[in-house]
Amino acid sequence: MTESVPVRCPACRREHLYAAPSFPCVCGAPVAPPLDRRGTATAVTHRSWAEDWIRLRCGSCGRLDEWPHPELGCPCGTVLRIAVTERADVTEGTEVPEVTEVTEVTEARKGAVPRAAAAPETTAARPKPRRPFQPVTIRTARDAVTAAAVYLRWLGYQDIRRADQRPPTGIGIAARGLVAQVDPTVRPASLRDVECLWLTAMTESADCAYFSLAGYATDARTRADALGVPLFVLDLTGTPQPVNSPADELDGTGA
Structure with missing residues (x-):
């Protein structure tokens, strides 16, 4: 505690x-x-x-x-x-030391052949499963931004910060290779909102994602599907819910 x-x-x-x-x-x-x-x-x-x-x-x-x-x-x-x-407050740029895999340490203690000298594996390495997502309860607009940031971090995105370009509506956040928009208002996100986010991501050569508390207009969802923009709805528990195929894919595979 x-x-x-x-x-x-x-x-x-x-x-x-x-x-x-x-x-x-x-x-x-x-x-x-x-x-x-x-x-x-x-x-x-x-x-x-x-x-x-x-x-x-x-x-x-x-x-x-x-x-x-x-x-x-x-x-x-x-x-x-x-x-x-x-x-x-920790100085930026500090390197995080690598953690040796437990299996490698065990093999070394048993006198097994190191991985570098072993024959190459024929099967692709499986991604490490993610732990269950722990949401942040949403009570304010700031909580909505925090919930989206925590979710993106859970997906595997790093260096989450406020976006350099301010979106026409909502709050912009960014991560390495991603631009996201969080709309904490009670108005469904519009077609223009989705297109502006997509254009911003294109200019920065990044992917994008949209988080909304009130959902999306029908034409906004149609356009997002065509552009491949992941759309999420934030419920009050702080859990982002995918509402289109790109969002389902991102939620399933992570960054």
Whole structure:
């Protein structure tokens, strides 16, 4: 269980007891930001990607990713950004050491022939099965973006960040080789929304995916099928549901 820390609102001086939520890493292990018991919470007056997200390393597999900065809503209406320790921010570019396969270590102990000297295998290696997806409950527009980012990370995409180009509607996020759009409104995504996302992906030589809370207009779904754009609907549990064939394929095979 994550340790709770006292947090005082700088606006009304009310004190709260806060425990940081944990999010699932690709390996399935929970990742939670280390809270600074001596730090002071600050009021959120504006939003920026650099302040809303922090880089954390999974303690189980060593994977480095971006995760939502812990926040708390005070009854007075102030949104508090919770202080974290310096261990939460890791210098970019740090290499994650490779983990030796357990089977290789076992063979070495038994005196078996190393893999490099063994005869080549005739069958293709099977991809490692993914762990069950652990969704993030959606209560706000920011939760919808977080849910989409966690899902893309589960699929195997890396370096998830805010997209360089802002979409006409919704919020754009990007990963290595992918541009995605998250629409947290109650309006179904339109034909223009899908086409704009596809054009943005084409200019960046990347794949794309669309996440919507309210679904899609009929012509938008037809156009997405023709362009090969994966469409997902986000339910309030935070689980993306594929709604066309490209999305089914992406959900099944991953990045």
